[in-house]
Amino acid sequence: MASKSRVxxxxxxxxxxxxxxxxxxxxxxxxxxxxxxxxRVEQAIAExxxxxxxxxxxxxxxxxxxxxxxxxxxxxxxxxEAGSGNDWVDQMLYGGxxxxxxxxxxxVFRLIDAERDKARKQLxxxxxxxxxxxxxxxxxxxxxxxxxxxxxxxxxxxARVGKRDGGHCVDVAMHEExxxxxxxxxxxxxxxxxxAYLAGADGYGPSRRRVEAFRETVSxxxxxxxxxxxxxxxxFEIAVDLLNDVLAREDRPTGIIADNDQMAxxxxxxxxxxxxxxxxxxxxxxxxxTPGVRFSVPPxxxxxxxxxxxxxxxxxxxxxxxRDGGTGDAFILPHRLVERDSTMRRPGG
Amino acid sequence: MASKSRVxxxxxxxxxxxxxxxxxxxxxxxxxxxxxxxxRVEQAIAExxxxxxxxxxxxxxxxxxxxxxxxxxxxxxxxxEAGSGNDWVDQMLYGGxxxxxxxxxxxVFRLIDAERDKARKQLxxxxxxxxxxxxxxxxxxxxxxxxxxxxxxxxxxxARVGKRDGGHCVDVAMHEExxxxxxxxxxxxxxxxxxAYLAGADGYGPSRRRVEAFRETVSxxxxxxxxxxxxxxxxFEIAVDLLNDVLAREDRPTGIIADNDQMAxxxxxxxxxxxxxxxxxxxxxxxxxTPGVRFSVPPxxxxxxxxxxxxxxxxxxxxxxxRDGGTGDAFILPHRLVERDSTMRRPGG
DNA sequence: CTGAAAGCGCTTACAG
DNA sequence: CTGAAAGCGCTTACAG
Numbered sequence: 001m002a003s004k005s006r007v008x009x010x011x012x013x014x015x016x017x018x019x020x021x022x023x024x025x026x027x028x029x030x031x032x033x034x035x036x037x038x039x040r041v042e043q044a045i046a047e048x049x050x051x052x053x054x055x056x057x058x059x060x061x062x063x064x065x066x067x068x069x070x071x072x073x074x075x076x077x078x079x080x081e082a083g084s085g086n087d088w089v090d091q092m093l094y095g096g097x098x099x100x101x102x103x104x105x106x107x108v109f110r111l112i113d114a115e116r117d118k119a120r121k122q123l124x125x126x127x128x129x130x131x132x133x134x135x136x137x138x139x140x141x142x143x144x145x146x147x148x149x150x151x152x153x154x155x156x157x158x159a160r161v162g163k164r165d166g167g168h169c170v171d172v173a174m175h176e177e178x179x180x181x182x183x184x185x186x187x188x189x190x191x192x193x194x195x196a197y198l199a200g201a202d203g204y205g206p207s208r209r210r211v212e213a214f215r216e217t218v219s220x221x222x223x224x225x226x227x228x229x230x231x232x233x234x235x236f237e238i239a240v241d242l243l244n245d246v247l248a249r250e251d252r253p254t255g256i257i258a259d260n261d262q263m264a265x266x267x268x269x270x271x272x273x274x275x276x277x278x279x280x281x282x283x284x285x286x287x288x289x290t291p292g293v294r295f296s297v298p299p300x301x302x303x304x305x306x307x308x309x310x311x312x313x314x315x316x317x318x319x320x321x322x323r324d325g326g327t328g329d330a331f332i333l334p335h336r337l338v339e340r341d342s343t344m345r346r347p348g349g
Numbered sequence: 350m351a352s353k354s355r356v357x358x359x360x361x362x363x364x365x366x367x368x369x370x371x372x373x374x375x376x377x378x379x380x381x382x383x384x385x386x387x388x389r390v391e392q393a394i395a396e397x398x399x400x401x402x403x404x405x406x407x408x409x410x411x412x413x414x415x416x417x418x419x420x421x422x423x424x425x426x427x428x429x430e431a432g433s434g435n436d437w438v439d440q441m442l443y444g445g446x447x448x449x450x451x452x453x454x455x456x457v458f459r460l461i462d463a464e465r466d467k468a469r470k471q472l473x474x475x476x477x478x479x480x481x482x483x484x485x486x487x488x489x490x491x492x493x494x495x496x497x498x499x500x501x502x503x504x505x506x507x508a509r510v511g512k513r514d515g516g517h518c519v520d521v522a523m524h525e526e527x528x529x530x531x532x533x534x535x536x537x538x539x540x541x542x543x544x545a546y547l548a549g550a551d552g553y554g555p556s557r558r559r560v561e562a563f564r565e566t567v568s569x570x571x572x573x574x575x576x577x578x579x580x581x582x583x584x585f586e587i588a589v590d591l592l593n594d595v596l597a598r599e600d601r602p603t604g605i606i607a608d609n610d611q612m613a614x615x616x617x618x619x620x621x622x623x624x625x626x627x628x629x630x631x632x633x634x635x636x637x638x639t640p641g642v643r644f645s646v647p648p649x650x651x652x653x654x655x656x657x658x659x660x661x662x663x664x665x666x667x668x669x670x671x672r673d674g675g676t677g678d679a680f681i682l683p684h685r686l687v688e689r690d691s692t693m694r695r696p697g698g
Numbered sequence: 699c700t701g702a703a704a705g706c707g708c709t710t711a712c713a714g
Numbered sequence: 715c716t717g718a719a720a721g722c723g724c725t726t727a728c729a730g
Contacts, residue, residue, distance in 0.1 A: 007477070008707055019717045024709060032715050051477035055413070056707035058404040059722045063709090080443035083653070085434035085640030093438070094429035097460065106479075108455070111446065128356070128400035130455075291434030295644030304432070357723055368701045373725060381699050405723035408706045412725090 007050045016044035027052055054106075058131065063322065065105050067315050068132035069096055070123070070141055073111035085291045088307060092138070095308030099315040107315070108132060112141060120146050127154055134159065134318030136311060137169075157321045158328075159314035162206065166330025170317040172310040174335045176206045179303045180213035182337050183257050183285045185221065186301070190344040192255035192283060194226045196246065198267065200234040200259035207259050210287065214257065228253060232263040239266035247274055247282070254282055261288040264300055268342070283343040298341030306333040356399045365393035376401055403455075407480065412671065414454050416664050417481035418445055419472070419490055422460035434640045437656060441487070444657030448664040456664070457481060461490065469495050476503055483508065483667030485660060486518075506670045507677075508663035511555065515679025519666040521659040523684045525555045528652045529562035531686050532606050532634045534570065535650070539693040541604035541632060543575045545595065547616065549583040549608035556608050559636065563606065577602060581612045588615035596623055596631070603631055610637040613649055617691070632692040647690030655682040 009027075013020040018037060025033050026041040033041075044050070058064045069092055079086040089109075096107040108130060112122045119141065127135075127150075134157040141147055142160035151158040152168055159170040187195055197214045200207040211229055218227045230246065232239035239262070246252060247270050258264035264286035271282045278284060278298060286293060289302035310333050317329065339345075358376075362369040367386060374382050375390040382390075393399070407413045418441055428435040438458075445456040457479060461471045468490065476484075476499075483506040490496055491509035500507040501517055508519040536544055546563045549556040560578055567576045579595065581588035588611070595601060596619050607613035613635035620631045627633060627647060635642060638651035659682050666678065688694075 010707080020708080021710090021717060022715090025716090028709085034715060037715085049473065049477075051474045053480065053707055054478045055404040055407040055480065056722095057709075059408050059706085059724085060708035061710075062722080064404070077443070077447075080439050080657070083436060083440065083638075083640070084643060085436050086439045087432060087434050089439060089442070090429050090435045091432065093458070094426070097458075098426075106457070109442070109446075109458070124398065125400045128398075129403045131402065131404065289432075291432070291640050292644050294433060295641050297646055308429070359723080369724080370701060370726090371699090374700090377725085383699060386699085402723055405706095406725075408708085408722085409724035410726075411706080 007048045009050070009052065011048055012041065012044045012050050015048060016041045064131045064133050066108050066130060066132040067096065067100055067105055067134045067136065067318055068108045068110055068126070068130060069136040069138070069311065070110050070112050071138055072140055073113045075114075076111055087290050088138075091307035092311050095311035096136070096315055099312035100319075103316075103319045105133070105315070105319055114140050116144060116146055119144060120150060123147055123150060127151075127156060132156065133322040134315075136161065136314045136318070138162070157318050159318055161310050161314065164330045164332065166328050169328045170314055170321070171328065171330040172314050173330070173332055174305050174310070175332045176209040177213035179287070179335045179337070180210035180257070181217040183287075183303060184214050184217040186285065186337065186339070186343060186346065187255035187257070187283055188218070188222050188225070189346050190255075190283065192253075193222065193224070194251060194253045195255045195257070196228040196230060196253035198230050198232045198239055198242075198256055198258040198263045200232065200263075202231065204259075210257075210259065226251070226253075232258070232266070234260050234262060236262040236266045236269075239263040240270055243267055243270040247271065247276060252276075252282075255285075256282065257285045257287065259287050261286050261290050261293055261300070261302075264288075264293070264302075264342075265296060268296060268300075279342050279344050285343060289338065294340070296342075301340045301343040302338050304336040304338050306335055309333045356397045358399070358401065360397055361390065361393045361399050364397060365390045413480045413482050415457050415479060415481040416445065416449055416454055416483045416485065416667055417457045417459055417475070417479060418485040418487070418660065419459050419461050420487055421489055422462045424463075425460055436639050437487075440656035441660050444660035445485070445664055448661035449668075452665075452668045454482070454664070454668055463489050465493060465495055468493060469499060472496055472499060476500075476505060481505065482671040483664075485510065485663045485667070487511070506667050508667055510659050510663065513679045513681065515677050518677045519663055519670070520677065520679040521663050522679070522681055523655050523659070524681045525558040526562035528636070528684045528686070529559035529606070530566040532636075532652060533563050533566040535634065535686065535688070535692060535695070536604035536606070536632055537567070537571050537574070538695050539604075539632065541602075542571070542573070543577075543600060543602045544604045544606070545577040545579060545602035547579050547581045547588055547591075547605055547607040547612045549581065549612075551580065553608075559606075559608065575600070575602075581607070581615070583609050583611060585611040585615045585618075588612040589619055592616055592619040596620065596625060604634075605631065606634045606636065608636050610635050610639050610642055610649070610651075613637075613642070613691075614645060617645060617649075628691050628693050634692060638687065643689070645691075650689045650692040651687050653685045653687050655684055658682045 009020045009023050012023045100107045136159045138161045142163050163171040164173045199211050218225050230242050256267050267284050276282045286300050286302045289304045293300035313331050358369045358372050361372045449456045485508045487510045491512050512520040513522045548560050567574050579591050605616050616633045625631045635649050635651045638653045642649035662680050
């Protein structure tokens with residue numbers, strides 16, 4: 001009840017009439033404590049309002065009770081600077097903080113530059129300073145093997161978002177192919193026969209997988225459908241240029257899937273300019289779902305990545321590995337297809 | 350250069366042929382180190398890639414090099430859950446992380462429940478666990494004197510966002526009156542003669558100040574103007590109800606300032622339904638500026654709070670107090686009036 | 699200007 | 715099942 005300014009494990013030990021090691025055992029749910037002693041200790045803890053000092057635990061034990069999540073510095077700062085929201089960061093914090101709290105852990109969020117030498121140095125420094133029990137790498141860091149190597153050297157468990165090798169690290173990703181197939185099917189089921197996929201950069205793995213699934217789905221389920229793949233390079237401007245051509249044609253696509261919101265907005269923009277009705281004459285689905293898509297006219301149907309769930313899963317496994325040992329693994333988390341008004345309702349849906 | 354898995358202050362001392370206290374002095378920029386010795390130590394640090402362990406510094410010294418920023422748990426989680434963006438959190442992190450980094454500090458972000466007994470207990474626990482060098486309270490916690498009291502007891506410096514008493518704490522706020530006057534003047538300058546202020550909850554201090562400034566500005570600068578103050582309670586629905594009446598009148602206001610985005614959206618919504626053109630027949634300004642306002646049709650003119658700047662200033666002062674002593678103070682940070690398309694251009698502007 | 703000692707609050711082996 | 719000892723990597727007085 002009473003909460004003195006600084007209650008230490010010694011104070012608890014004294015009140016409970018045991019040694020501080022016994023108190024430590026109770027705190028860490030160690031075995032070998034007689035129930036009645038355990039109860040006495042727990043009561044003393046409650047009475048004094050004792051909470052273990054994290055730094056001291058770290059020093060004594062070696063566990064830091066910290067999971068560090070790492071984001072790309074430049075892109076994050078640019079988003080923040082623009083003030084236009086940064087749902088990725090929010091969802092990371094959401095999934096990470098809530099999961100960590102469950103296990104008595106805390107999430108530390110850090111920014112690291114993408115350039116490989118800077119990245120390695122910065123990660124190395126922050127590891128020495130913080131000594132986290134696990135590190136979560138998000139794109140583009142998740143594709144940087146130097147960082148994985150560094151973590152391995154230091155004996156710190158790693159998780160990667162958007163990878164699914166599941167070797168040394170805990171890999172968490174969403175099922176790009178399934179999501180793409182689902183989006184494609186929605187267009188087919190609502191009557192579209194000429195489809196286009198507005199793809200991001202060619203070298204971007206997830207994008208490749210989505211395009212492939214798009215192709216396979218159309219081939220398999222609608223033999224006489226037409227399909228196009230356009231390379232919009234994640235850019236609004238480039239997408240506008242492409243679509244000015246494509247949507248002006250007689251045999252223009254009537255259903256488009258875009259790899260990110262910017263390109264989806266581009267499709268809406270060009271459609272508006274050409275007087276093409278959305279969703280009737282052109283349906284649009286985006287693969288990103290930043291907050292802005294709710295406010296476009298009409299609001300965009302989107303594949304919602306399981307960002308929070310991926311980070312939560314990463315935290316959970318990292319903490320488990322730190323406690324019980326074990327190695328990496330791969331997890332595919334479920335996405336959601338959020339139907340808004342840029343696509344038509346499915347018959348009977 | 351080489352970065353052994355665990356380089357300690359002892360290693361540096363050995364390489365530099367000094368005691369570890371001397372290394373400590375160099376790290377902490379203490380006085381009384383001969384330049385040549387200092388250089389030798391710095392070289393050893395660089396050579397070994399030494400970075401001090403934060404937990405050990407905390408244990409030895411008493412400084413944690415951590416600033417903790419506290420947000421309302423429920424509201425934050427709801428926003429995250431909705432996935433519609435949370436610019437407040439993003440701007441806090443932006444201002445806080447970048448400022449802390451400058452001083453070798455880290456920002457720790459925490460959620461605490463608003464109910465007063467829960468809040469006190471949760472803050473007390475996290476203080477014991479983390480021992481931050483300073484704590485930043487955001488609304489509604491910044492109005493909770495229990496928390497300030499607790500911080501005072503523990504000898505931890507505090508900062509409050511949205512307060513401006515500047516007693517024990519470092520208070521950071523924006524100039525509500527100036528911002529309100531500025532918004533009002535924009536409406537007057539673009540020809541509006543019947544103005545309305547769509548206010549939030551009555552008990553909310555900033556809201557009161559804005560309304561007062563609105564009244565004074567209209568009285569002072571346009572004697573024959575009409576003005577109305579409506580109590581929209583921060584709610585879209587309540588605002589819609591009010592405006593359905595007000596905007597249907599012959600002598601309806603042609604310029605509206607709203608305390609938050611929801612109510613501003615309500616104004617746009619009702620205007621659209623009644624066929625009132627924005628911004629010509631009705632100009633709208635919001636006092637919130639969440640990311641969504643960029644995507645409304647037309648995008649909303651808004652007062653942009655200096656959230657990042659307020660948190661950065663709070664961090665700066667908190668770190669300064671921890672280092673040099675000193676007491677609270679009050680700072681008013683500059684807002685911005687971001688003119689988008691829900692208001693008309695000023696003549697000659 | 700520099701170093702030897704003590705201590706921060708815990709945990710991890712190691713005894714009993 | 716419980717406790718006495720040593721140590722984690724630093725910093726803070728205190729000597730010299």
